[in-house]
Amino acid sequence: MPFETDVFVNCPFDHDYAPLLEAMLFCLVHSGMNPRLATERLENGENRLEKIYGLACGAKYSVHDLSRCQAAAAGDYARMNMPFELGMDLGIRRAAEHLPSEKKFLIFERHPYETKQVLSDLAGQDVEAHHDNFETVIDKVRNFLRVEAGCNVPGAARITADYVTFQGWFLEKKLSEGHAEKAALRLPTSERLAEMRDWVAMGKPDSFGRR
Structure with missing residues (x-):
């Protein structure tokens, strides 16, 4: 049943966060789960909020990363999308009569206790610190x-x-398809996610062309 294996991922999609996101997605796929992200479809005419709401409603599990909500420099604005989507997802869980079973959340922050200093309504909700380390995310x-x-x-x-092995396989495959190495490392998340699924389905080969 898709609801029981879908995982809604609410996180930043910028270049600096990419190593953490990819490690997270790999762990989910490796474990037999199905990550769902707002960026999985590139249709510009689709209402983003409706898409996110649909993804959250359709997933029993959610991973929310609040580590990039602070402004990066003086004069910058705080990034509010992640806490907004967490709040929406919490509302979906509270109004759960229409869901097959209770939703479960994993919430990340960069350093311990920093989120609850500015979001006191999370009191009683466990928040995990990843320290910007992809191995900790896994x-x-x-x-x-x-x-x-x-x-x-x-x-x-x-x-x-296995993640390290996959990265080598992925790069070999993309180079064989005619991508430059730099471009291969910046392909869309949806394409990288599809390759993770294929790699697992192929039996986790050590290198491209070998099963």
Whole structure:
């Protein structure tokens, strides 16, 4: 059932966050889950809020990363999309009569306790710190899926090693398709996600062309 395996991912989509996002998506796919992101479709005519609401309603699990909500420099504005979407998702969970089962959340911040200093309504809600470390993201997502989704997953070190193997396979494949190395590393998230699924389905080959 899609609801039971879909995971709504609410996070930044900028270049600096990309290593964390990719590690998160890989861990989800590796564990047999189906990540759902607002960027998975590029149709400009689609209402973004309606799309996000539909993704959140259709997923039992959600990962919300609030680590980029602060302004990066003096004069910049705070980034409010992530806490806004978390609030909407919490509302969906509270009005859960129409959902097949209760939604489960994993919430990230950069450093411990920083989010609750500015978002006191999260009191009572566990928030995990990742310190901008992709290995920590894999570890926290892995533990969340093991406990909350009952996924039969290996240890975080094994998943991290598989992630490194996938990255090499992915780059080899994209170079063989005619991409420059720099361009291959900046392909759309939806394309990278599709390749993760293919790599797992192929039996996690060590290199491109080898099964």
